[in-house]
Amino acid sequence: MKTILVLHTGGTISMSEDQTTGKVSPTSENPLKKRGHLFDNVANMIVEDFFHLPSPHMTPDKMLILKNRIEQAIAAHEADGVVITHGTDTLEETAYFLDLTLETSIPIVVTGAMRSINEVGSDGLYNFQSAIWVALAEEAKEKGVLVVMNDEIHTARYVTKTHTSNVATFRTPTFGPIGLISKNKVLFFQKLIEEEIYSINTVNKKVYLLKVYAGMDGTLFDAVNQPTTDGLVIEALGAGNLPPATLPALKRVLANNIPVVLVSRSFNGIAQDVYDYMGGGKQLKEDGVIFATGLSGPKARIKLQVVLSQATLTRSLEDYF
Numbered sequence: 001m002k003t004i005l006v007l008h009t010g011g012t013i014s015m016s017e018d019q020t021t022g023k024v025s026p027t028s029e030n031p032l033k034k035r036g037h038l039f040d041n042v043a044n045m046i047v048e049d050f051f052h053l054p055s056p057h058m059t060p061d062k063m064l065i066l067k068n069r070i071e072q073a074i075a076a077h078e079a080d081g082v083v084i085t086h087g088t089d090t091l092e093e094t095a096y097f098l099d100l101t102l103e104t105s106i107p108i109v110v111t112g113a114m115r116s117i118n119e120v121g122s123d124g125l126y127n128f129q130s131a132i133w134v135a136l137a138e139e140a141k142e143k144g145v146l147v148v149m150n151d152e153i154h155t156a157r158y159v160t161k162t163h164t165s166n167v168a169t170f171r172t173p174t175f176g177p178i179g180l181i182s183k184n185k186v187l188f189f190q191k192l193i194e195e196e197i198y199s200i201n202t203v204n205k206k207v208y209l210l211k212v213y214a215g216m217d218g219t220l221f222d223a224v225n226q227p228t229t230d231g232l233v234i235e236a237l238g239a240g241n242l243p244p245a246t247l248p249a250l251k252r253v254l255a256n257n258i259p260v261v262l263v264s265r266s267f268n269g270i271a272q273d274v275y276d277y278m279g280g281g282k283q284l285k286e287d288g289v290i291f292a293t294g295l296s297g298p299k300a301r302i303k304l305q306v307v308l309s310q311a312t313l314t315r316s317l318e319d320y321f
């Protein structure tokens with residue numbers, strides 16, 4: 001029988017709702033630990049209450065601690081797969097951080113819940129069970145970090161939370177899920193074309209994220225243009241365009257050798273340097289802005305932070321995106 005390492009980090013999957021007030025609060029011990037017997041004939045389980053965090057409290061430093069624990073388990077051949085339960089608000093960022101920093105072929109699966117453990121129609125135990133099945137599946141090997149929610153299997157790289165309350169909240173824009181679970185049967189129908197792994201031991205780079213809007217000027221660009229800033233990601237308009245009033249401040253950021261990575265604020269599609277007008281993507285790229293393909297703003301920020309945290313860069317920063 002295979003062994004699965006389960007690392008609980010908190011989130012609604014570990015919370016309970018006060019049936020009178022409707023308030024959802026963390027529990028002292030993750031309720032899923034009491035349901036371990038459901039997997040007695042399925043897998044050996046090593047279960048750790050690793051963090052007790054609502055996921056808005058998750059930080060890159062904590063993601064690194066989680067990564068190091070998993071790395072230790074991999075090196076010690078402690079488990080055949082890993083399941084991490086996590087709050088959904090920042091689940092996609094932790095999953096992608098692990099995807100970029102863990103070198104392993106074993107399944108690493110992240111899951112969560114949109115309803116607390118004692119709510120009618122709670123999805124936590126169901127998602128947890130699905131995550132265990134995926135972590136046990138041979139086909140889940142060599143697939144990078146996976147996010148399993150609501151019967152779907154997504155890559156950590158592209159999945160995102162799209163709804164504040166719906167159990168079907170996790171979607172992959174443009175491409176869709178790479179697999180599904182149906183009555184505990186795990187099916188894959190896609191996989192990532194290439195993997196990216198970066199070895200890091202620290203993650204203290206200051207990388208900011210700005211969302212662009214109609215009529216935006218350079219105020220926020222000037223605000224992040226500091227000697228302590230290591231990078232900037234901008235969620236630009238459409239295919240990758242900016243309002244002209246942002247350009248002088250953007251040029252001041254670039255002149256201070258602060259790398260600027262651009263993604264689109266649009267949900268689907270990719271950023272492309274197409275338009276040749278003031279503020280158009282073609283001119284931004286010529287000015288040195290790096291276009292990231294297919295990533296969301298938060299994902300591009302995680303990636304820039306990880307890439308800059310390596311001991312050395314083996315190629316130009318642009319070649320990493």
Ligand SMILES: NC(=O)C[C@H](N)C(=O)O
Nearest residue numbers: 011012054055087088089
């Ligand atoms: N569904 C959830 O887990 C949301 C919760 N606020 C969290 O991210 O911890």
